[in-house]
Amino acid sequence: xxxxxxxxxxxxxxxxxxxxxxxxxxxxxxxxxxxxxxxxxxxxxxxxxxxxxxxxxxxxxxxxxxxxxxxxxxxxxxxxxxxxxxxxxxxxxxxxxxxxxxxxxxxxxxxxxxxxxxxxxxxxxxxxxxxxxxxxxxxxxxxxxxxxxxxxxxxxxxxxxxxxxxxxxxxxxxxxxxxxxxxxxxxxxxxxxxxxxxxxxxxxxxxxxxxxxxxxxxxxxxxxxxxxxxxxxxxxxxxxxxxxxxxxxxxxxxxxxxxxxxxxxxxxxxxxxxxxxxxxxxxxxxxxxxxxxxx
Amino acid sequence: xxxxxxxxxxxxxxxxxxxxxxxxxxxxxxxxxxxxxxxxxxxxxxxxxxxxxxxxxxxxxxxxxxxxxxxxxxxxxxxxxxxxxxxxxxxxxxxxxxxxxxxxxxxxxxxxxxxxxxxxxxxxxxxxxxxxxxxxxxxxxxxxxxxxxxxxxxxxxxxxxxxxxxxxxxxxxxxxxxxxxxxxxxxxxxxxxxxxxxxxxxxxxxxxxxxxxxxxxxxxxxxxxxxxxxxxxxxxxxxxxxxxxxxxxxxxxxxxxxxxxxxxxxxxxxxxxxxxxxxxxxxxxxxxxxxxxxxxxxxxxxxxxxxxxxxxxxxxxxxxxxxxxxxxxxxxxxxxxxxxxxxxxxxxxxxxxxxxxxxxxxxxxxx
Numbered sequence: 001x002x003x004x005x006x007x008x009x010x011x012x013x014x015x016x017x018x019x020x021x022x023x024x025x026x027x028x029x030x031x032x033x034x035x036x037x038x039x040x041x042x043x044x045x046x047x048x049x050x051x052x053x054x055x056x057x058x059x060x061x062x063x064x065x066x067x068x069x070x071x072x073x074x075x076x077x078x079x080x081x082x083x084x085x086x087x088x089x090x091x092x093x094x095x096x097x098x099x100x101x102x103x104x105x106x107x108x109x110x111x112x113x114x115x116x117x118x119x120x121x122x123x124x125x126x127x128x129x130x131x132x133x134x135x136x137x138x139x140x141x142x143x144x145x146x147x148x149x150x151x152x153x154x155x156x157x158x159x160x161x162x163x164x165x166x167x168x169x170x171x172x173x174x175x176x177x178x179x180x181x182x183x184x185x186x187x188x189x190x191x192x193x194x195x196x197x198x199x200x201x202x203x204x205x206x207x208x209x210x211x212x213x214x215x216x217x218x219x220x221x222x223x224x225x226x227x228x229x230x231x232x233x234x235x236x237x238x239x240x241x242x243x244x245x246x247x248x249x250x251x252x253x254x255x256x257x258x259x260x261x262x263x264x265x266x267x268x269x270x271x272x273x274x275x276x277x278x279x280x281x282x283x284x285x286x287x288x289x290x291x292x293x294x295x
Numbered sequence: 296x297x298x299x300x301x302x303x304x305x306x307x308x309x310x311x312x313x314x315x316x317x318x319x320x321x322x323x324x325x326x327x328x329x330x331x332x333x334x335x336x337x338x339x340x341x342x343x344x345x346x347x348x349x350x351x352x353x354x355x356x357x358x359x360x361x362x363x364x365x366x367x368x369x370x371x372x373x374x375x376x377x378x379x380x381x382x383x384x385x386x387x388x389x390x391x392x393x394x395x396x397x398x399x400x401x402x403x404x405x406x407x408x409x410x411x412x413x414x415x416x417x418x419x420x421x422x423x424x425x426x427x428x429x430x431x432x433x434x435x436x437x438x439x440x441x442x443x444x445x446x447x448x449x450x451x452x453x454x455x456x457x458x459x460x461x462x463x464x465x466x467x468x469x470x471x472x473x474x475x476x477x478x479x480x481x482x483x484x485x486x487x488x489x490x491x492x493x494x495x496x497x498x499x500x501x502x503x504x505x506x507x508x509x510x511x512x513x514x515x516x517x518x519x520x521x522x523x524x525x526x527x528x529x530x531x532x533x534x535x536x537x538x539x540x541x542x543x544x545x546x547x548x549x550x551x552x553x554x555x556x557x558x559x560x561x562x563x564x565x566x567x568x569x570x571x572x573x574x575x576x577x578x579x580x581x582x583x584x585x586x587x588x589x590x591x592x593x594x595x596x597x598x599x600x601x602x603x604x605x606x607x608x609x610x611x612x613x614x615x616x617x618x619x620x621x622x623x624x625x626x627x628x629x630x631x632x633x634x635x636x637x638x639x640x641x642x643x644x645x646x647x648x649x650x651x652x653x654x655x656x657x658x659x660x661x662x
Contacts, residue, residue, distance in 0.1 A: 186399055187394045187395075187396055187399040187400035188399060188400055188401055188402040188403075190360060190394070190400075191392070191394060191400050191401070191402075191461075191464070192402070192413075193360060194358060194360060194387065194391065194392040195387060195391070195413060195414040195417060195464065195467075195468065196383065196384045196386075196387025196388065196414070196417050196418070196468075197413065197417060198417075205402070205405070206402055209402075209404040210402070210403070210404060290404075291403075291404075292403065292404060292406075292448035292450065293403060293448070293450045
């Protein structure tokens with residue numbers, strides 16, 4: 001069949017040469033809210049990275065003469081209960097909080113999505129084993145599980161991130177598995193089998209891109225949960241070790257002084273809000289840009 | 296075996312719901328129950344039947360997208376119903392599938408170029424990227440699309456165009472046989488004709504064997520050489536399209552043909568019509584499966600399963616105990632015979648596609 005493959009029409013057609021990657025980037029750039037989200041995320045990452053070179057006071061230096069001072073020209077965001085500069089702590093704390101949010105969600109996605117795909121696609125015993133383990137993990141409340149794991153591994157920010165990541169994994173397994181169950185019934189997956197595509201490629205080309213959108217949204221939302229969870233772990237002494245700051249631990253101490261020093265809670269609260277908003281908008285934009293059907 | 300036969304099914308059975316759980320007792324659905332057929336090289340073979348009769352399952356069994364519960368499928372004399380690995384890959388190269396719904400059978404996240412190039416990537420990995428693109432462009436032209444469509448996504452196309460993409464994808468590996476599972480039933484009538492003609496042209500030009508699953512008798516009559524009629528998981532009649540349409544021997548086939556709307560007003564002869572619903576394939580009636588709806592059913596039909604047997608010549612087989620007596624009563628259906636105008640249009644179309652001179656008759660063009 002198809003006898004005349006040899007006549008080779010010139011494929012120098014610009015339309016034929018256009019790469020889909022450019023299309024995704026172009027679409028992403030024209031997505032206004034995604035750009036706002038991207039800007040927010042970039043801003044916070046830049047601040048976190050630039051913390052050592054910014055002209056700010058030592059975040060651990062106490063000043064008993066300036067305890068719980070309201071924002072002023074000297075301390076732009078005020079001081080905390082032992083006189084540390086809130087802005088300095090906020091900027092240094094960005095490192096721990098962003099890392100806790102992004103790394104732990106990264107761990108959860110890295111393990112959860114492949115396990116969910118395998119469970120959903122292959123079914124049978126594989127699915128039974130993975131699903132039962134997932135359900136066992138889900139039976140324990142998220143935070144209790146994270147605390148137990150962190151306590152088991154020993155107190156440090158890294159261990160806290162791993163613990164939060166493992167605790168968040170079942171959510172991604174469940175979500176992915178459910179998506180795969182509906183996607184694998186689509187005709188196009190059968191068409192991939194009909195042309196003889198090997199299973200790993202079916203999973204990576206047909207299943208994964210089509211289950212991705214809800215996972216992206218879930219991941220951006222879980223970043224917020226992870227930042228808060230890190231705060232809780234810090235509060236218990238299982239996360240970021242004092243006196244090193246993190247937004248979560250700042251919030252935790254600030255809650256005792258809400259009446260006397262609301263700025264102590266306001267700044268880390270706003271920061272978490274904007275980081276989560278940023279990641280969320282970014283995730284939405286990414287989802288739309290990756291979907292060829294959206295315009 | 297016969298060299299002329301490219302695909303053969305021997306007593307193929309597919310039952311679903313066999314492995315029911317220990318708490319749930321799901322009934323076994325007998326989707327395909329003992330089907331034997333032979334598809335000859337180069338012919339267009341149609342399988343027809345109403346919804347739920349198991350024709351799509353049969354197509355997937357022939358294609359080895361499903362593994363039969365029992366029975367054998369032979370492709371080119373090779374047993375294919377249990378093969379794995381490399382052998383299966385070769386089969387996938389030689390046998391291809393066209394799906395019913397062009398809206399769900401193309402991965403929405405792949406460009407047309409990638410969709411069509413994918414079979415090449417598997418079955419001709421030595422091809423350079425440049426050659427592959429050239430081949431994709433050629434395949435697209437072959438199915439009536441343009442090369443610049445290659446970088447678009449499936450959602451940018453109409454149903455008919457998508458089905459053409461599906462056909463290009465099926466052609467890419469250079470198959471000998473293509474199975475179409477109701478390839479046109481999801482399309483508009485005007486587009487149906489285009490896609491049917493495309494399939495006809497391709498099978499003629501490339502020497503393909505086509506197995507077409509359909510429930511549209513007009514489509515079958517127009518494009519197929521031989522036809523098998525299925526009812527509730529079994530073949531009830533098989534023969535050349537001409538024989539089956541002009542002298543249907545099974546009461547079910549007669550009923551199917553009688554159900555075609557006539558241009559001459561309402562049908563007055565109701566002797567062949569069938570009433571009621573098809574029984575559930577999870578609880579099929581004993582004996583002849585059609586006896587619950589058959590206007591000619593007798594005591595024997597309720598107990599004994601009829602087998603396919605030749606009535607007059609060997610090519611026309613019927614599974615009915617009373618095929619001989621029933622046949623005399625039937626009046627040949629004229630409903631699907633083409634009108635003179637239609638014949639003239641088909642002749643024009645053939646002349647145009649075969650490159651012959653097309654002479655338009657001025658009078659004929661006027662409404």
